[in-house]
Amino acid sequence: MMWGDGETQGQAPEFTAETVGTVLREACRGAGLDPSGAVMLRLGSNAVFRLDASPVIVRIARDADALCEMGRAVRVARWLAAEGFPATRLLPGVPQPATVAGRAVTFWESAQDREEYASPSELAELLRRLHRLEEPGSLGLDCFDPFAKVWGSLGELRGLIEDDHLGFLEERADRLHQRYDRLDWVLPFGMIHGDANIGNALRDRKGRPLLIDLDGFALAQREWDLVLTALYYERLGWHTRAEYESFVHHYGFDLMNWPGYPVLADARELMMTLWLGQRVPTDPTSAEEFSRRVQTLRTNGSRRGWKPF
Known part of the structure; x- marks a missing residue:
């Protein structure tokens, strides 16, 4: 229409x-x-x-x-x-x-008149339930290809960010892509939310948690729906240890015990940074945060100063 x-x-x-x-x-x-x-x-x-x-x-x-x-x-x-x-x-x-x-x-x-986010444990329950569903072919879900998205984003950043930043990010993406192709997955392949974090899990007017932002639904390894919560806890400090342990308990799997976790975490960090790069020309706050993230990626510095967007 x-x-x-x-x-x-x-x-x-x-x-x-x-x-x-x-x-x-x-x-x-x-x-x-x-x-x-x-x-x-x-x-x-x-x-x-x-x-x-x-x-x-x-x-x-x-x-x-x-x-x-x-x-x-x-x-x-x-x-x-x-x-x-x-x-x-x-x-x-x-x-x-x-x-x-x-x-x-x-x-x-509208779920309710104000945004009230679900807890990590509630998000875990939603994901556990979602991952048990068998999606019909009529949904037309694509297979999630993170590096197709990464390379597409890098192409869009040409002329928007400094050439030095772009070159560094391209080199990082190339190294990560090679490591990603060698991962040994452990969770089943199937439907994922694609951007699973508590920012996309709200409570309705009766206090019940529900998933929002359905744009990223795809077919992929289920590890992708767990990595943001782990990353938010382990590197960014946006979740407490108790919150993360509750998430693990309710889902039933600790991604951080999987040897491939650092690769997925690095890939998500890169994707988060590239997304901000697209906003550099029009948003000074995003431009400042983008520079901060690139610098910490270059130096392997602490991510605890990263701000959520």
Whole structure:
């Protein structure tokens, strides 16, 4: 479904608070929703708004070519709802995804009026339950290829960041890719969330945890859904030891005891850094954090100073 001025994919304007505000208003008009008083919750891979006039979340994709990905997220959401799995629900009665001014837009029921994150142990329970599901082929899930994403991101950073930074990151990616190809996986291959961390696990109005941000669902080794929690604890200090141990207890596997963990952690660090690099030209705070991360990767310094985004 296409609303608005009919711009084609790839012609979307720069992704800023001002431009996505324009997309929000047009998308809400097309869906019969009132955008007045909408609050922007975040501006990252997606711009996420909570509407004031109704309990609705609107997500606008940064990537102008994200329509296929958003279509997959819609299919995943409908399947999870049919399975009774605790996840974010699509807003009924609205054709989805919509295309507005070259951006893919989706509409979701708001879990509650304020963001309350689930605990690491609750996230672990959600992942354990998710990993037991057998996905239907109709979802059209891709196999997760982290280094296709890494090399794509590096290509997009040409001209956006210093050549010296880019060269270092390319060399690091090449070394990591070689180590990654030699990993001996231990968990089963199957469906993953793709960005599993407590930032994507909220509590609803009754206090029940649920998964959000379904864009990254894919087929991969299940280790990928455990690495962020381990990384947040072991390197970044964003989780306590007790929180991490609770996560391990409820999921039933400690990724940090697997010899391949450092490779996955290094890969995730690199992906987190490259994502910030895309925001360097438009966001001074992201540019400062990007430089900090590159410096610590160069020197193998402490990651405890990294800030969450």
